[in-house]
Amino acid sequence: MAGLGKRRPPRQRSGVSGLAHKRPSDTRRAYQTDTSDELPDVLEIQGLSHDGRGIARSPAGKTLFVEGALPGERVRVAVHRTRKRYDEAHLRELIEAAPTRVTPPCPYIERCGGCDLQHLELDAQRRHKAVVLSELLARQGVEVDLERIEVLASDDVAYRRRARLGVRVDADGGIHLGFRARRSHRLVSVESCTVLVPELSSLLAPLHQQLASLEAPRQVGHLELLASDGQVTLVIRQLREQPADLARWRAWADERGIAVGVLAGREQVRFEWLVTPPRGLQVTVPSARGPLSLGVGPSDFLQANAQVNQRMIETALDWLGTPRRVDEPLLDLFAGIGNFSLPLAASGYAVSAVEGSPEMTSRLADNAAGADLDVAALQGNLHDEGQVARLLRTHDAEVVVLDPPREGAEALCRALAKSTVSRVLYIACDPATLSRDAAHLLQGGYRLQRVAMADMFVHTSHLESMVLFERQGPSPRQGVRKDG
């Protein structure tokens, strides 16, 4: 089968989105306000960076990243940081707006750093993310036409079922509950949030009041909110024990039918239910057998956008299809609570699922047993080269699905490059590490077959992606005669 992407020599970093590569030391430098060459009073924005900032150039050709500005706009800016290769600025005055600019739905847009693309119309946000994905793949020499990138989308508001909110008590005893501001660790207090599902957003104002009524609100580090099927859960990060406040939380939660857990202790953090959910926590995923119910713990990984998660599972089932033979072995790696493992098992694959967290591994096993699906749940460290090599050798899988955290899965992809696995479905929450890891797969003889951009975090520059690779020609181990 011909690959989707044409293989070209890897491209140098460039492109319409003018790539800003932050080195760790950059963030440690102090703010400065002088630029290395004089900027004109009004700047033209020429592109949009991977992280959603407008790109302009100084007369001497130095790149300037402008927060809040869009391609095609004419703007006045204030530079807040200069660096050797580029400067950083924010919008001071919009002289001429781009046709793609919209009025953001969120009242906190000026201050809250949560959603950095709300001022760009939705289609343009998604087009931009597809461009980012194609540029990062082009760095590995794979040219993918934008029209071939499938877009997995959801509603643009009220989509987020999980959030962590910072808590701060100021010198006057004022309570702040919300998200971080842009370019800062400062907390922006919010009383509602347009992207949170309504059952979570509607809790923000009562939570402010509740925090204000506590004896020791400074002992609350942060709050986590989770909306699972028919149940809202609040997890309180309690820095020091405060029995009177815990009693207040219990009463508050009982009144609202909310489950409450506490993460207590400073060094050794332990979780305890304060108000236990009567029927546990469940989420639903699609499968060929109909909807499947997965148990989830309050601190387990859970894809933040339920609609996009559903579309990602459907896409995985569609791309991989039914097994090519009875009990085709499939490894689901970084498996969490079985979000992909169970639907794939329901399609007939013989699934072995590997997860790093012991709690999630046992939840996955329980979920499989509860759905009467035969999934082997294994706990392991998938960043360990030895473990990964052993896993691929002993399982002899024909299909591998991997869904690593942001740091990607370089050791695993190096091992896959030398394996006989015929299809690899990579689900990525960071397109840069996906692109790095894809290089190993491509060098190992895989070709890219399908690509999707999953818009998990609408209105932010964050993007998730799915890429299906298929081995072309003989695998490295084929053709090596066992008798030497």
Ligand SMILES: C[S@@+](CC[C@H](N)C(=O)[O-])C[C@H]1O[C@@H](n2cnc3c(N)ncnc32)[C@H](O)[C@@H]1O
């Ligand atoms: C992006 S989540 C995906 C989970 C799951 N596939 C899903 O869709 O819900 C990544 C998962 O990898 C697990 N993980 C992180 N580091 C790991 C490691 N070194 N070895 C194995 N699993 C790891 C995390 O606990 C988390 O469940």
